[in-house]
Amino acid sequence: MGNPLVLASGIWGTSGMLLARAAKSGAGAVTSKSCSLEAREGHKNPTIVLHEAYVLNAVGLSNPGANAEVEELKEAKKHCSKIGVPIIASVFARSAEEFAQVAQIVMEAKPDAIELNLSCPNVGAEGRMFACVGEDAAMAVGAVKNAVDVPVFAKLTPSVSDIVGIAKAVEGAGADGIVAINTMPGMLIDAKARMPILSNKEGGVSGAALKPIALRAVYQVSRAVEIPVIGTGGIMNGEDVVEMLMAGAAAVGVGSAISYHRNALGEIRDEIGVFMKENGYGKISELVLQE
Amino acid sequence: MLPKEHTIVSVDEENPQTKTIYVGCEDMPKPGQFYMVWLPGVEQKPFSVAGVAPLRFSVCAVGPFSSKFASMKKGGKVWLCGPYGNSFSLHGKKIVAIGGGYGAGPMRYLSLLAKKQGVEPVLIIGARSKDRLMKGENGMRTVFATDDGSQGIKGNAVDALKGVLKEGKVDVVYACGPEKMMGAVGKLCIEKGIKCQLLLERYMKCGFGMCGQCSIGEKLVCFDGPVFGAEIVEDVEFGKFHRDCAGRKKIL
Incomplete structure (x- = not known):
């Protein structure tokens, strides 16, 4: 990676050409939007609400299905490989076996890594989220590790009592990295409409409001596991990236920031350089907390 | 920005399918810009600005959402997010x-x-x-x-x-x-x-x-x-x- 920024899953990942744009505009790596075995239309609008301090979304995992996603990933790969930007293909499924099946399908596009979006219901375990129970998450990771020969990252939810336990479980199952964190469950109500704003009523909070929750999760997880952590959640500027690296992240996801600044990836990348220069840092690896 | 409630002040029939809906909103968006229009319990869709003072949208009934929007009357409520997007730049003679x-x-x-x-x-x-x-x-x-x-x-x-x-x-x-x-x-x-x-x-x-x-x-x-x-x-x-x-x- 040319820089520590990773385009987070769900932003722009609908199209191979847009992933290429993210790569050209400053991402060190890009993640596609999570895909499943079959196409999903997702929830009705409103699906995404933008506020100065946060974004709330319940898109509903809409995607064109793994086979159509292969075409988008191939398009992205064509452009990204020219400039040395790796592609992470994000997948989700209803069972560990299906996770492996979807991962195998997207491998046709030769992604550089697979991200497992574990914030989806496991039909084999009464619909609880994979990322909520260590053994469920580990089953999905284990199944995909057996099916593919590229690094496998597990994306974790902050909405659990012990994220460290889940992180250790996926590491034990062979995960090559952890993406922490996914959005935090949340809801907005319009008083005059007397209705939740999202058609799905509840959704996930991202954006600036998520930063303290993400920093704490990454701080704890990175101290408990040996595998690298992609710290994601509330990254809006270069100093946020520095803080996330200091918390223990090996790379840093950027998502919602793109809604506020047209060229967020490029700006944030440049801000990291400015911060390091102004504060006397020579290398990214020097960005650690004082013990 | 979060959606904001506004009241329809009048409706003009363009043709049997299409209405122009006037909304009591003081925004002055430029031509080309658009709003996300939310009808709670129905859906939310983007609509181009068709005029200002009062703000208006031309709505052709083509699907479930636009049919509902086009059928709304004076006094009806709509929730708007926007304006979004760039606009036309006027030049020449x-x-x-x-x-x-x-x-x-x-x-x-x-x-x-x-x-x-x-x-x-x-x-x-x-x-x-x-x-x-x-x-x-x-x-x-x-x-x-x-x-x-x-x-x-x-x-x-x-x-x-x-x-x-x-x-x-x-x-x-x-x-x-x-x-x-x-x-x-x-x-x-x-x-x-x-x-x-x-x-x-x-x-x-x-x-x-x-x-x-x-x-x-x-x-x-x-x-x-x-x-x-x-x-x-x-x-x-x-x-x-x-x-x-x-x-x-x-x-x-």
Whole structure:
């Protein structure tokens, strides 16, 4: 990676050409939007609400299905490989076996890594989220590790009592990295409409409001596991990236920031350089907390 | 921004399918910009501004959402997020503004603004037939074109444009309508070396550059547009497909 920024899953990942744009505009790596075995239309609008301090979304995992996603990933790969930007293909499924099946399908596009979006219901375990129970998450990771020969990252939810336990479980199952964190469950109500704003009523909070929750999760997880952590959640500027690296992240996801600044990836990348220069840092690896 | 409640102050019938809905909102968005319109319990969709003071939208009943929106009456409530997107830039001495179908709404707004700024506009309003045409604008030179010849010239909006271009120099051509029509307008303008701006429409989930659903090549209609220069017609994806709510490519 040319820089520590990773385009987070769900932003722009609908199209191979847009992933290429993210790569050209400053991402060190890009993640596609999570895909499943079959196409999903997702929830009705409103699906995404933008506020100065946060974004709330319940898109509903809409995607064109793994086979159509292969075409988008191939398009992205064509452009990204020219400039040395790796592609992470994000997948989700209803069972560990299906996770492996979807991962195998997207491998046709030769992604550089697979991200497992574990914030989806496991039909084999009464619909609880994979990322909520260590053994469920580990089953999905284990199944995909057996099916593919590229690094496998597990994306974790902050909405659990012990994220460290889940992180250790996926590491034990062979995960090559952890993406922490996914959005935090949340809801907005319009008083005059007397209705939740999202058609799905509840959704996930991202954006600036998520930063303290993400920093704490990454701080704890990175101290408990040996595998690298992609710290994601509330990254809006270069100093946020520095803080996330200091918390223990090996790379840093950027998502919602793109809604506020047209060229967020490029700006944030440049801000990291400015911060390091102004504060006397020579290398990214020097960005650690004082013990 | 979060959606904000506004009240419908009047409704004007353009034709049996299309209404112009006037909303009591003091925003002064520019022509080309759009709002995400939320009807609680129904859905939320993007709509181009068709005029200001009061803010208005031209709504053609084509699906469940637009049918509901078009059927609303004075006193009804709508929730708006916006304005979003870029806008037309007005320049030159004489312009042509072409609206195909319900695309005539934003073009009437642009023509009125042009006139106020001392630019001479010719408004072209096209549709399949008379019962699908939107109204013209008082005191504005308007050329109507219908495919079946039931009103105005027999032919499409591009035929009407060719006619106007024969009369003399036009500095900029603006268009909003079906993508096939805009493709033909864009190509003609490139061929003739006339500046051209096109207002595009795509399915959107957010309206502010996050979901990626409204992409054309590397461009996002909400974020980089919805107004683009004529060169957009040369993009590999223009006029070919759009992405539906699942992100599947659908032929235009």
